[in-house]
Amino acid sequence: MWSYEKKLEFPVNIKNPNPKYAGIIISQFGGPDGELGASMRYLTQRYSMPYSEVKAILTDIGTEELAHLEMVCAMVHQLTRKLSYEQIKESGFDKYFVDHTAAVYPVAAAGIPWRAEYIAAKGDILADLHEDLAAEQKARVTYDNLLRLIDDPDIREPLKFLRQREIVHYQRFGEALRLTADKLDSKNFYVCNPSFDKNCGK
Amino acid sequence: MSEKQLLKEKIHQYDFSIIEAELFLDTHPNCRRALAVLHEMKTERAALVKTYEAKYGDYIVRAADVNNQNRWVWVDSPWPWENSKECEV
Numbered sequence A: 001m002w003s004y005e006k007k008l009e010f011p012v013n014i015k016n017p018n019p020k021y022a023g024i025i026i027s028q029f030g031g032p033d034g035e036l037g038a039s040m041r042y043l044t045q046r047y048s049m050p051y052s053e054v055k056a057i058l059t060d061i062g063t064e065e066l067a068h069l070e071m072v073c074a075m076v077h078q079l080t081r082k083l084s085y086e087q088i089k090e091s092g093f094d095k096y097f098v099d100h101t102a103a104v105y106p107v108a109a110a111g112i113p114w115r116a117e118y119i120a121a122k123g124d125i126l127a128d129l130h131e132d133l134a135a136e137q138k139a140r141v142t143y144d145n146l147l148r149l150i151d152d153p154d155i156r157e158p159l160k161f162l163r164q165r166e167i168v169h170y171q172r173f174g175e176a177l178r179l180t181a182d183k184l185d186s187k188n189f190y191v192c193n194p195s196f197d198k199n200c201g202k
Numbered sequence B: 001m002s003e004k005q006l007l008k009e010k011i012h013q014y015d016f017s018i019i020e021a022e023l024f025l026d027t028h029p030n031c032r033r034a035l036a037v038l039h040e041m042k043t044e045r046a047a048l049v050k051t052y053e054a055k056y057g058d059y060i061v062r063a064a065d066v067n068n069q070n071r072w073v074w075v076d077s078p079w080p081w082e083n084s085k086e087c088e089v
Helices: A017-027 A035-046 A051-077 A086-090 A094-101 A124-149 A153-185 B003-027 B033-055
Strands: none
Touching: A017 A086, A017 A124, A017 A153, A035 A051, A035 A124, A051 A124, A051 B003, A086 A094, A124 A153, A124 B003, A153 B003, A153 B033, B003 B033
């Protein structure tokens, strides 16, 4: 189960609303490499993992991603407060506004709603951990791109924090992969699947 | 930023360090140094919460922290996605 804490992992206090920035930051909520997909990916993969350390890291990173999703939503929410019709029309936010007003709905920057195809749970520890390592790098690149486009320090600080977390998560998944490799050997590396085959590696 | 807000932020910083130590321990469960660091941070965080509560009353982060007998104040404290600079309590 989860219990809710009424706080953000890193503070988000944006002084100046900006619907254009909201429309690109929302990709880290509902886009292909966003935080919603990240949490669903890791929390979903846990069940078929054979090793306790990997179950632990997927649970704890998956949980932290829920906190990141909340930070990204807080940024979008604060950037879309008290908008004028002119701001909405001029910024291009009108295409989102017409369907969602100022609600926070999981879409990519180009308007495509979140899809389960963004995540994978293959039921094979090597396939899934490589998916997770790639996901962290793709999310880091997306934060890099947002930081290239956004100059407001109120927005950059939480984005820089989130970017840094992708790097730490990548490191932890790399360690999980190393722990996994230590438990496998040349006989079973690609021959059997420790997540499924009984006696794999025994 | 008020003294109350500063103290809250300090506690949040400890919360973050604890998350970070826990992630590290997931892949290094036998690392005694990391276990010692985690214990130290938990102790220091508990002391800060005590200071906060002595000055400002209950430190409410989870619903279970609510002790008020007259009103369910969980609904009153600000929501984290709202700009705290705009709605300081």
